[in-house]
Amino acid sequence: MKYDLVIVGAGPGGYVCALRAAQLGLKVAVVEKEKAGGTCLNVGCIPSKALLDSTEIFSEIKENNEHGIETKEAIMNWGTLQKRREGIVNNLTSGVEFLLKKAKIDYFEGCAQVKSRHTVVVGRSNLATKNVVLATGSKPIEIPFLPFDGQKIIDSTQALSQEKIPKDMIVVGGGYIGLEMASVYNRIGTKVTVIEMMDTIVPLMDPDISKQLKKSLKKQGIKFKTSTKVTGCKKTKKNIILNLEKNNKKDKQTAEQVLVAVGRTPNRGGINLEALGVKTNERGFVVIDEKMETSQEGIYAIGDLVPGPMLAHKASEEGVVVAERIAGKHTTFNYELIPSVVYTHPEGASIGRNANELKKAGLEFKTGMFPFSASGRAMAIGCTEGFVKVLADKKTDEILGVHILGPKASELIGEAAMAMGFCGTAEDVGIFIHAHPTLSEALKEASLEASGHGAIHT
Numbered sequence: 001m002k003y004d005l006v007i008v009g010a011g012p013g014g015y016v017c018a019l020r021a022a023q024l025g026l027k028v029a030v031v032e033k034e035k036a037g038g039t040c041l042n043v044g045c046i047p048s049k050a051l052l053d054s055t056e057i058f059s060e061i062k063e064n065n066e067h068g069i070e071t072k073e074a075i076m077n078w079g080t081l082q083k084r085r086e087g088i089v090n091n092l093t094s095g096v097e098f099l100l101k102k103a104k105i106d107y108f109e110g111c112a113q114v115k116s117r118h119t120v121v122v123g124r125s126n127l128a129t130k131n132v133v134l135a136t137g138s139k140p141i142e143i144p145f146l147p148f149d150g151q152k153i154i155d156s157t158q159a160l161s162q163e164k165i166p167k168d169m170i171v172v173g174g175g176y177i178g179l180e181m182a183s184v185y186n187r188i189g190t191k192v193t194v195i196e197m198m199d200t201i202v203p204l205m206d207p208d209i210s211k212q213l214k215k216s217l218k219k220q221g222i223k224f225k226t227s228t229k230v231t232g233c234k235k236t237k238k239n240i241i242l243n244l245e246k247n248n249k250k251d252k253q254t255a256e257q258v259l260v261a262v263g264r265t266p267n268r269g270g271i272n273l274e275a276l277g278v279k280t281n282e283r284g285f286v287v288i289d290e291k292m293e294t295s296q297e298g299i300y301a302i303g304d305l306v307p308g309p310m311l312a313h314k315a316s317e318e319g320v321v322v323a324e325r326i327a328g329k330h331t332t333f334n335y336e337l338i339p340s341v342v343y344t345h346p347e348g349a350s351i352g353r354n355a356n357e358l359k360k361a362g363l364e365f366k367t368g369m370f371p372f373s374a375s376g377r378a379m380a381i382g383c384t385e386g387f388v389k390v391l392a393d394k395k396t397d398e399i400l401g402v403h404i405l406g407p408k409a410s411e412l413i414g415e416a417a418m419a420m421g422f423c424g425t426a427e428d429v430g431i432f433i434h435a436h437p438t439l440s441e442a443l444k445e446a447s448l449e450a451s452g453h454g455a456i457h458t
């Protein structure tokens with residue numbers, strides 16, 4: 001066999017798997033039909049954060065003049081901002097190509113067809129391999145009566161790079177992708193209404209985060225219709241009208257554009273899983289075991305194609321597990337400890353279980369909350385919205401979940417992940433010295449509160 005493993009898909013799952021496998025001395029090939037970096041680098045995590053960061057600076061200058069920075073008038077040059085996004089994406093994707101080359105990984109451009117565990121066909125090449133890793137990712141879910149047309153009805157990929165800024169936009173779906181894109185457009189002057197079927201936004205996050213984040217986003221001008229179902233649509237020359245239903249009451253909402261962000265579905269990437277004998281679950285995700293191996297020996301699957309949160313860092317870690325398993329190590333993956341973040345303003349970040357999940361599991365727990373309004377650093381930054389919430393086991397004090405809404409929550413959650421990875425207690429985090437003045441002091445204070453010591457600054 002020429003290869004130890006052939007990986008289909010060069011997203012954060014596939015390319016990280018390839019790099020780790022090469023580090024461990026395995027002979028690796030990667031096949032990619034579009035661009036290295038997958039959804040994450042090209043049309044997901046990175047471009048969305050580039051737009052979020054640019055538009056946040058814009059709205060800071062426009063709205064928040066308490067810093068005393070005086071400008072004539074802040075004007076958004078959407079074209080420049082788009083060029084910046086493109087530049088960042090190109091830098092990163094060419095960086096991935098460079099890393100693969102440096103690691104002596106064979107890179108094939110084209111659509112892979114997996115014939116068996118031992119044969120992957122790409123164009124005219126037959127790649128002989130001991131193992132195959134499927135890392136074909138996911139694609140946006142399309143609502144049958146709201147098919148994407150790239151003009152009036154768009155998906156997140158189109159929302160990231162469209163030339164014209166719409167006057168008004170309906171975002172269908174109040175999950176993290178919907179809220180991040182809603183924030184971008186709201187900040188540049190589009191009137192945004194978010195329609196969410198559930199009674200809360202970011203429904204998978206801690207209920208306190210969902211509630212307070214909705215308040216903050218409303219204050220910024222985003223409108224919300226929760227517990228509301230979209231039941232149909234009609235296009236006019238200029239607009240699109242959505243039929244809505246809430247508690248059996250009918251309603252309508254009109255806008256120039258609709259962004260559908262109701263989730264993503266696994267992408268089989270033209271691979272005939274049935275013919276390979278690879279089992280999928282009722283939602284189309286490939287079923288895997290703790291080694292990330294599918295129902296077929298030697299065929300592995302990772303990332304958005306398999307069950308679990310659709311997140312880049314989850315895909316990458318699964319890639320590492322597969323590479324290490326194939327290299328003979330016994331690496332495992334702790335699905336309890338995957339941080340998740342919504343990059344709105346303020347940011348929301350969670351790890352572990354939330355209060356509802358702990359109650360459901362019948363676990364007794366203690367709660368420590370610390371508001372950013374009591375943090376000196378949050379005041380200096382000018383963002384005192386939100387809190388840190390630490391949930392710890394009532395008897396052992398072990399941290400079971402940390403939920404943060406506030407400035408740089410995405411960075412703060414790393415400390416919580418580390419503490420929980422070491423099975424740390426609330427007291428452990430509370431007694432360590434944190435630099436002053438930092439936002440991380442809020443995590444220390446919430447931990448002291450949860451542990452029973454009591455927060456100092458409340």
Ligand SMILES: Cc1cc2nc3c(=O)[nH]c(=O)nc-3n(C[C@H](O)[C@H](O)[C@H](O)COP(=O)(O)OP(=O)(O)OC[C@H]3O[C@@H](n4cnc5c(N)ncnc54)[C@H](O)[C@@H]3O)c2cc1C
Binds near residue numbers: 014112113
């Ligand atoms: C707008 C948006 C924002 C996001 N923001 C975040 C975020 O902030 N943080 C986060 O963690 N996650 C975020 N995500 C999710 C993240 O992008 C995905 O979870 C991640 O990219 C999944 O990685 P993957 O390797 O499984 O698949 P992908 O990144 O989707 O890569 C799969 C690759 O496989 C290729 N492929 C498919 N079929 C074939 C075939 N037959 N032959 C060859 N190649 C094939 C595809 O072209 C693609 O490049 C975001 C997603 C979107 C859409």
